[in-house]
Amino acid sequence: MNIFQDANRKQIAGRRRTDWLLHMLFVIATSIGVLALCALIIDILIDGIVRLQPDLFNNFPSRKADGSGMKSALVGTIYMLLIMAPISFIFGVGAAIYLEEYAKKGRLTRLIQLNISTLAGVPSIVYGILGLALFVRLLALDRSLIAGALTMTLLVLPIIIVAAQEAIRAVPRSRRDASFALGATKWQTVSRSVMPSALPGVLTGVILAMSRAIGETAPLVMIGALTYVAFLPDGLRDSFTVIPIQVYNWLSKPQIEFKELAASGIIVLLVLLLLMNFSAILLRNKYQKNV
Amino acid sequence: MEALININKLNLFYGDFHALKDVSLTIPEKAITAFIGPSGCGKSTLLRTLNRMNDMIPGTRIEGGIAIGGTEIYSDEVDVETLRKKVGMVFQQPNPFPKSIYDNVAYGPRLHGITSKKELDEIVETSLKSAVLWDEVKDHLKRSAFGLSGGQQQRLCIARALAVNPNILLMDEATSALDPISTLKIEELAQELKDKYTIVMVTHNMHQAARVSNQTVFFLNGEVIEYSDTEKLFSNPSDQRTEDYISGRFG
Numbered sequence: 440m441n442i443f444q445d446a447n448r449k450q451i452a453g454r455r456r457t458d459w460l461l462h463m464l465f466v467i468a469t470s471i472g473v474l475a476l477c478a479l480i481i482d483i484l485i486d487g488i489v490r491l492q493p494d495l496f497n498n499f500p501s502r503k504a505d506g507s508g509m510k511s512a513l514v515g516t517i518y519m520l521l522i523m524a525p526i527s528f529i530f531g532v533g534a535a536i537y538l539e540e541y542a543k544k545g546r547l548t549r550l551i552q553l554n555i556s557t558l559a560g561v562p563s564i565v566y567g568i569l570g571l572a573l574f575v576r577l578l579a580l581d582r583s584l585i586a587g588a589l590t591m592t593l594l595v596l597p598i599i600i601v602a603a604q605e606a607i608r609a610v611p612r613s614r615r616d617a618s619f620a621l622g623a624t625k626w627q628t629v630s631r632s633v634m635p636s637a638l639p640g641v642l643t644g645v646i647l648a649m650s651r652a653i654g655e656t657a658p659l660v661m662i663g664a665l666t667y668v669a670f671l672p673d674g675l676r677d678s679f680t681v682i683p684i685q686v687y688n689w690l691s692k693p694q695i696e697f698k699e700l701a702a703s704g705i706i707v708l709l710v711l712l713l714l715m716n717f718s719a720i721l722l723r724n725k726y727q728k729n730v
Numbered sequence: 731m732e733a734l735i736n737i738n739k740l741n742l743f744y745g746d747f748h749a750l751k752d753v754s755l756t757i758p759e760k761a762i763t764a765f766i767g768p769s770g771c772g773k774s775t776l777l778r779t780l781n782r783m784n785d786m787i788p789g790t791r792i793e794g795g796i797a798i799g800g801t802e803i804y805s806d807e808v809d810v811e812t813l814r815k816k817v818g819m820v821f822q823q824p825n826p827f828p829k830s831i832y833d834n835v836a837y838g839p840r841l842h843g844i845t846s847k848k849e850l851d852e853i854v855e856t857s858l859k860s861a862v863l864w865d866e867v868k869d870h871l872k873r874s875a876f877g878l879s880g881g882q883q884q885r886l887c888i889a890r891a892l893a894v895n896p897n898i899l900l901m902d903e904a905t906s907a908l909d910p911i912s913t914l915k916i917e918e919l920a921q922e923l924k925d926k927y928t929i930v931m932v933t934h935n936m937h938q939a940a941r942v943s944n945q946t947v948f949f950l951n952g953e954v955i956e957y958s959d960t961e962k963l964f965s966n967p968s969d970q971r972t973e974d975y976i977s978g979r980f981g
Contacts, residue, residue, distance in 0.1 A: 544788065618837070
């Protein structure tokens with residue numbers, strides 16, 4: 440008996456072709472993304488590599504391209520990160536724990552949830568306007584480092600809350616049950632069972648949110664971070680600048696040398712982003728090995 | 731045998747669903763009581779009222795009473811955490827924490843304020859010995875509990891439950907995810923533990939109930955149809971429905 444005799448060859452050939460075509464389509468879709476990124480990186484490396492010298496990190500920006508650096512911008516970005524990270528971690532993760540573990544799953548919680556998801560997609564310039572009204576004007580913090588960092592915190596909070604909620608939700612119900620069944624209180628269960636399991640996911644979310652923040656320009660332009668800063672911020676109330684603003688400033692100048700500086704600034708920013716994402720992966724692996 | 735748990739006209743609702751109907755039951759001390767019945771008959775629900783794990787399911791409502799050693803456990807004065815410490819639980823799927831074997835067993839004692847290393851070491855050792863797991867793991871207590879086999883993980887969960895010094899141990903189909911040999915080990919373990927603990931087990935395996943329990947309770951659609959000594963229930967049931975179920979006519 441030939442078990443293949445009633446096979447419909449035409450239909451089979453058609454299915455194969457569709458399969459192959461879609462396979463190719465997906466390969467092309469992936470390649471376009473990867474190629475665009477490669478083109479960008481190569482282009483920037485060609486332009487900026489000549490300016491990647493100690494001067495870039497040691498000097499402040501100046502009117503002359505030669506010897507001009509981005510010390511104030513680099514330090515400004517790092518300071519901002521240092522202020523933003525702990526504040527947004529505490530409030531973001533706190534809100535996520537409340538929503539996932541404590542809040543009653545009613546209409547109000549759903550409304551809050553919807554709002555947070557929406558806020559995560561609000562254009563960053565809107566946060567800039569809020570920051571200008573709230574921190575710069577109302578709280579009279581002026582165009583300071585702290586005003587910028589707080590504005591950025593507002594910007595990343597929804598992202599952190601959503602990421603942390605997902606990580607918390609991914610912890611199996613059975614681990615909470617095991618803890619409660621031993622006589623643990625809610626907080627003991629959250630702190631000793633749920634959070635240790637959720638932490639890698641939470642930290643990854645926080646770091647990715649941070650790396651989004653250091654690339655943001657619009658809200659800081661809005662609250663008036665200066666484009667030309669030839670000193671290091673001395674305290675929370677001092678004015679400051681960050682890398683993307685410095686890059687923007689250099690790009691707006693006509694001389695070719697400043698374009699090179701801008702490219703080198705972008706390289707520094709990319710390296711910083713890469714380092715942060717890499718550390719997110721390291722952290723995740725480290726904690727996963729511990730379990 | 732003296733009754734330790736007295737359940738009196740207990741009704742439980744999940745929203746509109748009437749899950750337990752007028753359940754009255756006594757459970758003897760230092761013996762094994764088995765709950766049997768088809769899926770959805772309420773046996774696990776009743777088990778989870780004994781350590782109030784049902785409290786956490788929104789929309790649960792309870793009428794009637796459960797007294798353990800004379801104390802009404804649903805009264806306002808009862809501290810739920812203390813209740814759960816005295817009424818330990820082992821679940822259907824082994825659910826160790828993603829921690830070391832040592833830290834799994836020490837989790838409970840630490841919750842209740844024991845911090846001294848010496849004391850914890852002692853508790854971990856006695857608990858693992860009680861769960862007949864000590865000899866298999868004593869040389870690598872620092873290793874992850876996830877490296878153990880399913881049967882070992884379940885015995886670890888039993889050790890973890892024993893570590894907080896309970897009086898009652900609830901086993902919710904604790905062997906249904908295990909192979910026959912691991913199941914046998916857990917059953918033998920239950921036999922040993924009943925000298926010190928009151929054990930209540932839910933099982934959908936009638937043979938297991940017949941093998942290990944002293945008293946068996948048969949549930950159907952949220953009602954207790956019959957409960958008596960295991961031997962009597964299996965050899966000479968008084969209700970036709972019990973007879974139909976244990977002879978395999980349904981369920």
